[in-house]
Amino acid sequence: MPDIPTGDPQPSRLTRGLDYLGLRKVTDRGTDSTGDYGTAVARLHRNEPEVGPLLPVENRRLQRIRLFGGVGSILLLIGSLGTGALPVLQNPIAGVRVLSLPSRMATTAVTLSVTGTIVLVVAWLMLGRFAVGRLQDDVMRGRAPKRRMTRRQADRTLLLWIAPFVVAPPLLSKDVYSYLAQSAIAYRGMDPYTISPAAGLGVDHVFTRSVPTLWRDTPAPYGPLFLWLGKGITAITGDNLPAAILLHRAIALVGVALIVWALPRLARRCGVSPITALWLGAMNPLLILHLVGGIHNDGLMLGLMLAGIELCFRGIDSATSLRRPGSRWPSTAGWLLIGGTAVIAASAMVKVSSVMALGFVGIALARRWGATLPALRHAPVRQWWQRSRRSVLALLAAAATLGAILGAVAVVICVGTGLGFGWTSTLSTGNVVRSWMSMPTLLAVTTGRVGVWMGLGDHTQAMLDVARPVGQLVAGIFIIRWLLAALGDRLHPLGAYGVATATFVVFFPFVQAWYLLWAIIPLAAWATGRWFRLIAIIVSAVIAIVVLPTGAGTRGFQLAEGLVAAVIVSAVLTALFFERMPWQRDHRDAGVDTDGAPRTAVPDPGSSAVDDQDLGVVDRSTTPSSSR
Numbered sequence: 001m002p003d004i005p006t007g008d009p010q011p012s013r014l015t016r017g018l019d020y021l022g023l024r025k026v027t028d029r030g031t032d033s034t035g036d037y038g039t040a041v042a043r044l045h046r047n048e049p050e051v052g053p054l055l056p057v058e059n060r061r062l063q064r065i066r067l068f069g070g071v072g073s074i075l076l077l078i079g080s081l082g083t084g085a086l087p088v089l090q091n092p093i094a095g096v097r098v099l100s101l102p103s104r105m106a107t108t109a110v111t112l113s114v115t116g117t118i119v120l121v122v123a124w125l126m127l128g129r130f131a132v133g134r135l136q137d138d139v140m141r142g143r144a145p146k147r148r149m150t151r152r153q154a155d156r157t158l159l160l161w162i163a164p165f166v167v168a169p170p171l172l173s174k175d176v177y178s179y180l181a182q183s184a185i186a187y188r189g190m191d192p193y194t195i196s197p198a199a200g201l202g203v204d205h206v207f208t209r210s211v212p213t214l215w216r217d218t219p220a221p222y223g224p225l226f227l228w229l230g231k232g233i234t235a236i237t238g239d240n241l242p243a244a245i246l247l248h249r250a251i252a253l254v255g256v257a258l259i260v261w262a263l264p265r266l267a268r269r270c271g272v273s274p275i276t277a278l279w280l281g282a283m284n285p286l287l288i289l290h291l292v293g294g295i296h297n298d299g300l301m302l303g304l305m306l307a308g309i310e311l312c313f314r315g316i317d318s319a320t321s322l323r324r325p326g327s328r329w330p331s332t333a334g335w336l337l338i339g340g341t342a343v344i345a346a347s348a349m350v351k352v353s354s355v356m357a358l359g360f361v362g363i364a365l366a367r368r369w370g371a372t373l374p375a376l377r378h379a380p381v382r383q384w385w386q387r388s389r390r391s392v393l394a395l396l397a398a399a400a401t402l403g404a405i406l407g408a409v410a411v412v413i414c415v416g417t418g419l420g421f422g423w424t425s426t427l428s429t430g431n432v433v434r435s436w437m438s439m440p441t442l443l444a445v446t447t448g449r450v451g452v453w454m455g456l457g458d459h460t461q462a463m464l465d466v467a468r469p470v471g472q473l474v475a476g477i478f479i480i481r482w483l484l485a486a487l488g489d490r491l492h493p494l495g496a497y498g499v500a501t502a503t504f505v506v507f508f509p510f511v512q513a514w515y516l517l518w519a520i521i522p523l524a525a526w527a528t529g530r531w532f533r534l535i536a537i538i539v540s541a542v543i544a545i546v547v548l549p550t551g552a553g554t555r556g557f558q559l560a561e562g563l564v565a566a567v568i569v570s571a572v573l574t575a576l577f578f579e580r581m582p583w584q585r586d587h588r589d590a591g592v593d594t595d596g597a598p599r600t601a602v603p604d605p606g607s608s609a610v611d612d613q614d615l616g617v618v619d620r621s622t623t624p625s626s627s628r
Contacts, residue, residue: 041482041499042490044529046142047271054130054147062149065126066157068577070164072119075112076171076293076549077164078102082109083549084169087177088209090241106555110562111569113549118570120161121285121541127157131279132533142530148275151264158260158283162292166249171293172513172549177210179297180244182220183230186419192220192227193422206239214432221429224419225349226297231417249295256282256292258303259521262310267525269313270492280536281517281524285544290514297350298514302521304347305354309494309522311340312361316368337365341402345409352427353518356479356504358406360497362398363486369394373488430510431468437511440464440471468509475507498523513547516540 054062081093082102093099102109131154132138133145149157170176181197184207190200197208198216208216220227229251237243260282264274281287291299315322315337322334330338341358348355363371371394414421436442444467448460479500486496502519505511520536527533548559 041485041495044499044523044527044532045270045272045492045495046528048144048273048276048528050273051144052147053150054153058130058147059153062127062130062153062157064577065123066160068573069120069123069127069157070160071573072116072121072123073161073164073288074116075119076116076289077168079109079111079113079116080168080171080293080549082106083113084171085174085177085210086169087206087241087245089206092242107558107561107565110549110559111565114545114562114566115569115573117285117289117545117549118566119573120288121544122570122574123161124279124283124285125537125541127283128279128537131273131276139530139533142528144273148273151275151278154275154278154283155260158278161283161288162253162256165288165292166253167246168293170245170295172290172547173294173296174210174212176245176248176295177207178212178215178220179222179226179230179248179295180234180241181205181207181211182222183227183234184239185220186227186231187234191422192419193426194219206241210241218429218432219426220423221426222297223349223351223413223423224417225346225413226300226351227419228413228417245295249292252291252295252297252299255297255299255301255303256287258307259287259299262303262306263521263525265310266306266313266494266522269310269317270494270526272525272528276528277524280533280540281521284517284520284540286514286517286520286540289544289547291517294514296514298517301347301350301354302517304343304350305357306522308340308343308345308347309357309361309497311336311343313340313364313494315340316361316364338405341405342409345406346413348406349410349413352423353504355406356500357497358402359479359483360486360493360500362395362402363483363496364493365401366391366394366398367487367489369397371395371398371487373484428509433510433512434464435510435512437513437515438471438508439506440467441509441511443467464509471507471509475503478503492526494522495526498526513543516543 079102081099082105086093086103093103102112127149130145130147130149133143137143138145165171178197181201182192184205185192185195185197185200188200192200196217196219197205197211201208203209203216230248233244233247233251237247260278263277263281267274267277287299290296291302315333315335318333318336320331320333322331322337323329324331324334341361344354344357344361347357371391373391414423434441434445436445441464444463445460447463448458451460452458482491482496482500482503485491486493491499498519501522505515505519508515516539520540523532523536
């Protein structure tokens with residue numbers, strides 16, 4: 001490739017494109033230049049300073065927001081008795097005088113469920129004031145807030161909001177019934193990767209009756225570790241459906257606990273506030289509603305993956321050698337790396353999509369062993385091997401090490417569980433879903449509908465057969481780019497993995513609402529850019545509300561009435577919690593604070609301690625009477 005002088009005043013679009021992709025050889029960069037891989041994406045991150053705890057007045061507001069969100073969770077619990085994915089058989093509330101009322105009052109159940117969802121989302125947004133700061137003054141200006149809630153306050157809030165869902169029926173999805181049916185097939189000694197619920201259990205079985213029609217004749221697409229856990233649940237509960245659902249929710253809660261354990265540690269490793277990461281990732285309403293409420297195995301997959309990444313980084317970032325001096329055995333750091341890789345591999349045996357994390361862990365390991373991107377890109381041809389030998393060998397060694405551990409764990413799980421490797425042939429089972437959140441699927445379905453309207457016939461499936469592979473190819477190209485950005489030390493491997501996962505989700509053939517957490521949760525520990533946080537907050541809030549918790553028998557007019565009533569009830573609840581009503585006594589006129597304590601000083605109304613305008617809420621109980 002001939003050298004291109006850097007003095008070109010107006011480079012062509014092709015030249016700029018080659019330079020952006022890192023394929024242009026520029027004479028003044030030298031052989032050690034890293035090029036432009038990840039330059040723009042790297043702006044999403046900056047280190048965040050630690051700040052102090054909240055003031056007493058802010059603690060009182062935090063308590064009020066916490067209770068407000070708890071009310072939303074309780075309303076969702078009550079509404080779910082009518083709008084939840086209740087089983088067809090063995091319905092534990094059928095015939096119970098009080099508990100069965102929501103199932104016979106569809107409009108009321110929809111109103112309570114949607115109100116609970118709105119209240120929970122609004123409470124989460126309000127809580128953001130004590131995690132990422134005020135929207136206009138902190139988030140949009142890329143500044144850290146002056147104070148944040150403590151880890152204990154965040155944990156107690158999350159526990160309060162999740163607690164009502166522990167005993168709630170499945171929400172927003174019936175996937176758990178597929179889990180139960182497939183696990184029962186494995187428990188009976190049959191292969192769930194070739195035998196469907198209808199064929200293995202019969203169409204009248206208690207589990208099969210609750211499986212959606214779409215999945216009754218399809219084999220299991222999940223990894224053998226997850227089905228082995230489900231097989232154990234079947235051994236304990238038998239055909240007792242409510243007990244089996246409760247144990248599956250316990251598995252989901254274990255995954256959430258792992259997320260809560262790993263996410264703050266990864267955030268601290270990347271120089272990001274652990275509280276901010278917890279608020280955006282673990283306290284996200286999508287996680288509460290779908291991973292806990294919906295009992296999806298993505299919670300276990302994400303928890304294992306994040307815990308594995310944290311263990312791997314502890315080993316890789318350790319100042320000690322990965323081997324014991326004078327020995328072939330691993331040191332403590334080496335065992336952490338091996339253990340973390342095994343945990344990530346185990347997460348892939350729940351859902352295979354998490355295996356991509358090993359690629360970015362491998363980049364971090366290769367960099368520890370001396371791999372660099374410049375040596376692979378800008379070395380003269382005659383000196384390429386001499387300069388790149390160490391980088392190539394480091395990359396190969398990292399890939400071989402992690403690949404060997406992944407292979408060993410996969411073989412042990414597949415053989416040890418007795419479920420074999422059939423899961424590798426059912427990974428595309430979900431392609432029957434046409435999700436509007438998948439870019440290739442949306443484009444293909446839209447194009448197919450346009451063809452029907454124009455009288456050209458329905459070619460939707462043909463468009464899907466073309467668009468989905470092209471989308472996967474595009475995603476693969478971008479993922480390679482993010483790997484190179486991590487190798488060039490432009491992006492932290494965790495951040496590069498989060499960006500790669502976001503790319504993967506966008507171009508995935510089928511996307512569900514909770515799939516967004518695959519990218520949001522790891523990026524919460526690395527990305528601090530205002531546009532990332534703003535988009536992540538908006539998408540999480542909108543998708544959480546748009547995916548409505550409606551029962552199977554809900555009619556259109558009942559849904560419309562419930563939505564209108566939910567908006568009104570939500571507004572009334574918000575006013576009751578955060579507005580001072582005329583009948584409420586003004587404690588400040590009596591010389592005391594709103595909590596009854598003697599008032600010694602009035603905070604500055606313009607300070608961040610009392611300004612809640614970014615939340616859309618005016619708390620007049622803390623405003624000086626003279627300002628009214």
